[in-house]
Amino acid sequence: MKIGVDVMGGDYAPDVVIEGAVDSLQHLVARDEIFLIGDANLIHNMLTGLNIPDGRFTIVPTTQVISMGDVPAKAFAQKPDSSIAVGYRMLKEKEIDGFCSAGNTGAMLVGVSYTVNVIPGVLRPALATIVPALDNHNSVILDVGLNPECKPDVLMQYGILGSIFARYILEAENPTVKLLNIGEEASKGTATVKAAYELMNNHPAINFIGNIEGNGLFMNNMPDVIVCDGFVGNVILKQTEAFYHIIKARNLKDPFFDNLDFEGIGGTPVIGINANVVIGHGVSKRKAIMNMILQTWAVVHANLAQKIKEAI
Amino acid sequence: MKIGVDVMGGDYAPDVVIEGAVDSLQHLVARDEIFLIGDANLIHNMLTGLNIPDGRFTIVPTTQVISMGDVPAKAFAQKPDSSIAVGYRMLKEKEIDGFCSAGNTGAMLVGVSYTVNVIPGVLRPALATIVPALDNHNSVILDVGLNPECKPDVLMQYGILGSIFARYILEAENPTVKLLNIGEEASKGTATVKAAYELMNNHPAINFIGNIEGNGLFMNNMPDVIVCDGFVGNVILKQTEAFYHIIKARNLKDPFFDNLDFEGIGGTPVIGINANVVIGHGVSKRKAIMNMILQTWAVVHANLAQKIKEAI
Numbered sequence: 001m002k003i004g005v006d007v008m009g010g011d012y013a014p015d016v017v018i019e020g021a022v023d024s025l026q027h028l029v030a031r032d033e034i035f036l037i038g039d040a041n042l043i044h045n046m047l048t049g050l051n052i053p054d055g056r057f058t059i060v061p062t063t064q065v066i067s068m069g070d071v072p073a074k075a076f077a078q079k080p081d082s083s084i085a086v087g088y089r090m091l092k093e094k095e096i097d098g099f100c101s102a103g104n105t106g107a108m109l110v111g112v113s114y115t116v117n118v119i120p121g122v123l124r125p126a127l128a129t130i131v132p133a134l135d136n137h138n139s140v141i142l143d144v145g146l147n148p149e150c151k152p153d154v155l156m157q158y159g160i161l162g163s164i165f166a167r168y169i170l171e172a173e174n175p176t177v178k179l180l181n182i183g184e185e186a187s188k189g190t191a192t193v194k195a196a197y198e199l200m201n202n203h204p205a206i207n208f209i210g211n212i213e214g215n216g217l218f219m220n221n222m223p224d225v226i227v228c229d230g231f232v233g234n235v236i237l238k239q240t241e242a243f244y245h246i247i248k249a250r251n252l253k254d255p256f257f258d259n260l261d262f263e264g265i266g267g268t269p270v271i272g273i274n275a276n277v278v279i280g281h282g283v284s285k286r287k288a289i290m291n292m293i294l295q296t297w298a299v300v301h302a303n304l305a306q307k308i309k310e311a312i
Numbered sequence: 313m314k315i316g317v318d319v320m321g322g323d324y325a326p327d328v329v330i331e332g333a334v335d336s337l338q339h340l341v342a343r344d345e346i347f348l349i350g351d352a353n354l355i356h357n358m359l360t361g362l363n364i365p366d367g368r369f370t371i372v373p374t375t376q377v378i379s380m381g382d383v384p385a386k387a388f389a390q391k392p393d394s395s396i397a398v399g400y401r402m403l404k405e406k407e408i409d410g411f412c413s414a415g416n417t418g419a420m421l422v423g424v425s426y427t428v429n430v431i432p433g434v435l436r437p438a439l440a441t442i443v444p445a446l447d448n449h450n451s452v453i454l455d456v457g458l459n460p461e462c463k464p465d466v467l468m469q470y471g472i473l474g475s476i477f478a479r480y481i482l483e484a485e486n487p488t489v490k491l492l493n494i495g496e497e498a499s500k501g502t503a504t505v506k507a508a509y510e511l512m513n514n515h516p517a518i519n520f521i522g523n524i525e526g527n528g529l530f531m532n533n534m535p536d537v538i539v540c541d542g543f544v545g546n547v548i549l550k551q552t553e554a555f556y557h558i559i560k561a562r563n564l565k566d567p568f569f570d571n572l573d574f575e576g577i578g579g580t581p582v583i584g585i586n587a588n589v590v591i592g593h594g595v596s597k598r599k600a601i602m603n604m605i606l607q608t609w610a611v612v613h614a615n616l617a618q619k620i621k622e623a624i
Binding site for chain 1: 446492502546566
């Protein structure tokens with residue numbers, strides 16, 4: 001399996017990206033190949049410093065960098081030899097099976113439309129994140145930030161995309177789907193979620209079991225898939241991050257809360273596109289980068305993009 | 313001060329409501345008068361059982377009950393002798409200074425338009441809740457469920473209503489206001505929040521200091537006021553409830569999390585109306601009811617409705 005890693009992306013790049021990639025090797029087998037895409041000299045020196053023979057990685061030299069502050073579309077177009085642009089080109093040419101970056105999220109998304117494209121029939125791609133629960137069940141929630149405004153048909157289709165994710169990544173057999181809302185009844189919420197409720201409730205490919213409220217998140221008996229727009233999904237994700245920080249600040253120790261550490265999850269797959277792409281948190285450090293790479297491996301292993309293409 | 317309490321409202325009414333009212337007496341002075349509105353026989357028997365002389369309360373007998381499942385507008389119109397309808401009538405006639413209920417929220421809101429009305433100039437009333445932070449600062453967040461869809465001018469006005477709440481309830485001198493969003497930059501989020509950002513940023517009565525993301529909630533350096541629509545506000549509130557339950561389920565003990573217990577807060581004031589009304593959680597037990605009554609006392613004490621009327 002061939003995984004491309006954007007060495008230049010993230011607040012602590014390139015050093016921690018290379019360190020994270022080195023750590024990921026322990027969890028991968030020999031036929032898994034990591035492509036480090038970035039400044040070749042930097043990478044070489046760093047690997048030498050870490051006593052890692054270059055041969056453990058394939059270095060893909062690039063000369064440009066898209067920084068966190070760059071305007072995404074402009075940067076992607078004007079920096080064809082940036083690590084993000086080269087990664088997408090390699091994805092498109094099938095030189096790699098998956099690509100991940102903790103860099104400029106906007107540029108990562110622009111890259112999709114410039115190269116691998118959205119899967120025909122997919123209304124809007126989404127970012128999907130795994131949510132752990134008290135009873136150790138894992139759910140997937142989408143969208144968590146790509147589309148802050150979603151029409152009912154987009155939410156409905158997230159039910160389908162999420163079900164595929166749950167089936168192949170979470171190994172749920174007949175994934176249950178709930179719609180995030182402010183009440184359990186079908187009549188609750190905005191006009192948009194009410195319409196989405198109707199669409200999902202009547203869709204043969206969605207095992208829809210009703211609404212979930214905020215106080216059902218992380219609790220027992222979660223559905224396999226939680227559907228929401230990217231605004232509220234993003235707030236949920238970040239509020240969880242706040243609670244994780246509070247637990248640490250208060251010096252409380254509990255394994256459940258360790259599951260909420262984004263560094264342990266590493267990255268968020270972009271689903272609904274013709275390639276396996278994972279986006280990491282800008283503030284990713286060594287552990288988060290390692291897990292972003294392993295998450296990319298899991299998405300490639302499940303062949304998620306292909307599974308969605310077949311289902312849509 | 314005269315506080316009306318809906319004895320028949322809530323999942324555990326009337327018993328826990330009466331018990332909570334009894335507990336509240338310990339925190340009130342002799343000139344504070346509690347009106348128990350509901351089935352007079354039930355109330356009398358319960359007080360006798362608790363060895364409380366009837367004289368500690370004023371019992372307002374009613375013969376009808378609006379249940380949790382009743383359709384709000386219909387129930388309010390068809391049950392004029394229900395505890396909710398009588399409470400609002402007493403509010404309107406100024407026989408009480410404040411009214412609280414853990415009963416049918418919809419009927420409590422319908423009651424506003426049938427009796428005390430929205431303050432002229434207020435676009436939409438809101439539910440406002442206090443959010444504690446790691447550094448012990450208290451903020452107010454609104455709306456948390458009344459208006460799932462808010463236009464930019466409504467969000468902007470929540471900035472004003474929230475500032476008045478922060479000034480008179482939280483005693484913040486020049487309350488800072490932030491807009492909940494999915495990024496810090498003015499260009500982030502939906503068309504609605506972008507427009508609200510512009511309106512708040514240019515409003516002389518709002519000390520607007522930018523966007524807050526979900527990971528800023530509960531952390532140090534919170535603004536005094538957080539503005540959001542009722543959909544995302546409700547999800548935030550309920551996700552907080554979920555975390556509180558997890559902390560309890562995992563048997564973690566920490567005073568910060570005790571602050572997140574809704575039972576300790578008790579109720580949520582409806583702001584922007586011509587009266588002081590507090591709505592409690594349907595699942596309120598004894599402690600929550602007591603705090604709902606004390607919260608009503610605080611809102612009456614601050615004369616919040618009048619302060620908003622003067623400011624709008």
